[in-house]
Amino acid sequence: MTLPVRNAMTVDVEDYFQVQAFAGCIDPADWDGLASRVEANVDCILEHFAVAGVSATFFTLGWIAERHPAMVRRIVAAGHELASHGYDHTRADSQTRDGFRADVRRTRGLLEDIGGVAVQGYRAATFSIGARNQWAFGVLEEEGFTYSSSVNPIRHDLYGMPEAPRTPFRPQGGTLWEFPMTTIRAFGRNWPCSGGGYFRLLPESLYRRGLASLNRREQRPGIFYFHPWEIDPGQPRVAGCGWKSRFRHYTNLSRMAERIDRLLGAFAWDRMDRAFADQLASGMPTGSMGFAALNPSCVTPPDPASDLSGWVERSETHLNH
Numbered sequence: 319m320t321l322p323v324r325n326a327m328t329v330d331v332e333d334y335f336q337v338q339a340f341a342g343c344i345d346p347a348d349w350d351g352l353a354s355r356v357e358a359n360v361d362c363i364l365e366h367f368a369v370a371g372v373s374a375t376f377f378t379l380g381w382i383a384e385r386h387p388a389m390v391r392r393i394v395a396a397g398h399e400l401a402s403h404g405y406d407h408t409r410a411d412s413q414t415r416d417g418f419r420a421d422v423r424r425t426r427g428l429l430e431d432i433g434g435v436a437v438q439g440y441r442a443a444t445f446s447i448g449a450r451n452q453w454a455f456g457v458l459e460e461e462g463f464t465y466s467s468s469v470n471p472i473r474h475d476l477y478g479m480p481e482a483p484r485t486p487f488r489p490q491g492g493t494l495w496e497f498p499m500t501t502i503r504a505f506g507r508n509w510p511c512s513g514g515g516y517f518r519l520l521p522e523s524l525y526r527r528g529l530a531s532l533n534r535r536e537q538r539p540g541i542f543y544f545h546p547w548e549i550d551p552g553q554p555r556v557a558g559c560g561w562k563s564r565f566r567h568y569t570n571l572s573r574m575a576e577r578i579d580r581l582l583g584a585f586a587w588d589r590m591d592r593a594f595a596d597q598l599a600s601g602m603p604t605g606s607m608g609f610a611a612l613n614p615s616c617v618t619p620p621d622p623a624s625d626l627s628g629w630v631e632r633s634e635t636h637l638n639h
């Protein structure tokens with residue numbers, strides 16, 4: 319009997335006013351004056367995970383950790399993995415190499431000091447590592463990270479690298495692993511299957527079918543992610559942003575917690591460092607696999623169209639962020 323594939327459950331720890339969708343209408347200089355909700359939201363998530371017996375990885379902003387150190391310590395005490403989401407949600411592709419290095423170094427130091435544990439994982443804000451800033455992988459490796467989960471190999475208006483590998487790869491031929499956000503392959507392209515806004519806005523059966531298909535057909539873990547504010551229907555409404563941002567941010571908040579509970583029960587979940595333990599424990603680098611060197615043989619053949627037709631149709635609107 320084969321054990322079920324353990325998928326990676328992840329939370330991007332940021333407050334409702336720090337998301338990319340609101341970046342144009344909320345000045346970071348005003349963040350400290352806004353009512354914070356993240357600590358109560360994270361405590362709620364910790365309860366749900368405890369009830370389900372699930373361990374997860376919390377990619378946490380340094381800005382948040384500084385202001386909520388006791389919360390960070392509760393995450394660690396509950397047995398979850400602490401990882402970095404950068405300092406203040408600045409996109410990696412808008413930073414210089416030196417600026418990016420300072421950001422990830424500062425945040426890792428903060429998290430390790432506050433959490434009292436080693437931090438080995440990083441996720442760029444808004445999946446902002448792509449073909450134009452692959453140098454970021456080299457910086458992460460030099461700064462002591464062992465993995466990144468910063469690439470989303472899909473087409474999207476805010477991010478995405480559809481030509482990037484769908485499976486774990488070593489971008490620079492070094493020791494750092496990139497674990498790309500999960501996609502399903504169908505009709506010659508990649509479709510998102512990693513949570514976020516898609517999970518909240520589309521029928522949950524579509525996500526489940528996609529993840530089950532990945533586990534069954536490809537025999538490898540998927541990565542799910544969500545944000546603390548997504549389970550918080552009572553959060554203050556941000557004025558002055560466009561309809562698209564508001565739709566992406568506020569739709570179905572009241573249904574998210576129960577959806578996540580059902581998801582926790584329907585699949586096997588674990589921290590990133592355990593779900594991908596085989597890769598992280600493996601020995602010597604296997605050679606360079608930059609995006610330009612992508613070998614088509616590592617792209618899994620499409621699933622039968624009949625199996626995923628609903629997923630594909632409904633995924634045409636890009637709702638993630």
Ligand SMILES: [Zn+2]
Nearest residue numbers: 330332443444
């Ligand atoms: Zn984020």
